[in-house]
Amino acid sequence: xxxxxxxxxxxxxxxxxxxxxxxxxxxxxxxxxxxxxxxxxxxxxxxxxxxxxxxxxxxxxxxxxxxxxxxxxxxxxxxxxxxxxxxxxxxxxxxxxxxxxxxxxxxxxxxxxxxxxxxxxxxxxxxxxxxxxxxxxxxxxxxxxxxxxxxxxxxxxxxxxxxxxxxxxxxxxxxxxxxxxxxxxxxxxxxxxxxxxxxxxxxxxxxxx
Ligand code: SF4
Numbered sequence: 001x002x003x004x005x006x007x008x009x010x011x012x013x014x015x016x017x018x019x020x021x022x023x024x025x026x027x028x029x030x031x032x033x034x035x036x037x038x039x040x041x042x043x044x045x046x047x048x049x050x051x052x053x054x055x056x057x058x059x060x061x062x063x064x065x066x067x068x069x070x071x072x073x074x075x076x077x078x079x080x081x082x083x084x085x086x087x088x089x090x091x092x093x094x095x096x097x098x099x100x101x102x103x104x105x106x107x108x109x110x111x112x113x114x115x116x117x118x119x120x121x122x123x124x125x126x127x128x129x130x131x132x133x134x135x136x137x138x139x140x141x142x143x144x145x146x147x148x149x150x151x152x153x154x155x156x157x158x159x160x161x162x163x164x165x166x167x168x169x170x171x172x173x174x175x176x177x178x179x180x181x182x183x184x185x186x187x188x189x190x191x192x193x194x195x196x197x198x199x200x201x202x203x204x205x206x207x208x209x
Pocket of ligand 1: 035036037038039041042043044045079080081106123
């Protein structure tokens with residue numbers, strides 16, 4: 001069935017990228033509505049449904065308006081799960097305007113997009129990753145939840161090439177999760193798991209959106 005021309009958009013806002021290897025870079029975020037998973041630890045539950053109907057051209061215009069006062073190079077398409085919607089026209093349009101496009105995805109879906117940066121965050125319990133995304137991922141983020149086990153870390157690490165960093169990201173910057181992340185990194189080192197790193201949600205430290 002053909003998908004509608006409009007996108008369901010929750011919000012468009014300037015900030016800095018608070019997560020992953022692009023941490024600290026000024027970025028305009030486009031948060032798309034809807035998700036195909038139901039993670040208990042989700043910190044963007046408000047983005048699972050609703051949103052305004054916007055044509056891709058309207059979203060691009062809004063990004064360009066924000067960019068006049070916030071002249072950054074990057075746009076991050078996030079959610080929810082942005083790959084649930086047909087973001088091809090949006091991605092192409094943003095790139096035609098000279099912007100670089102990051103996609104933050106849970107990794108379960110794949111679309112033929114010309115994105116510059118895929119940030120893949122597989123989610124429990126299956127940590128499923130669409131085969132086409134495995135070589136595209138520039139980084140893999142794993143949320144350090146209470147149930148996350150070292151076996152889960154091993155399982156996700158093995159899905160991706162060792163050159164792709166696996167970032168352990170504490171759940172909502174909670175103290176117990178920082179401590180657990182440190183334990184998991186040490187265990188990964190001892191077990192010889194390659195390229196496992198610790199990170200955090202910097203936008204929450206800076207109290208940014
Ligand atoms: S995949 Fe992400 S947006 Fe979707 S429910 Fe899980 S944490 Fe929330």
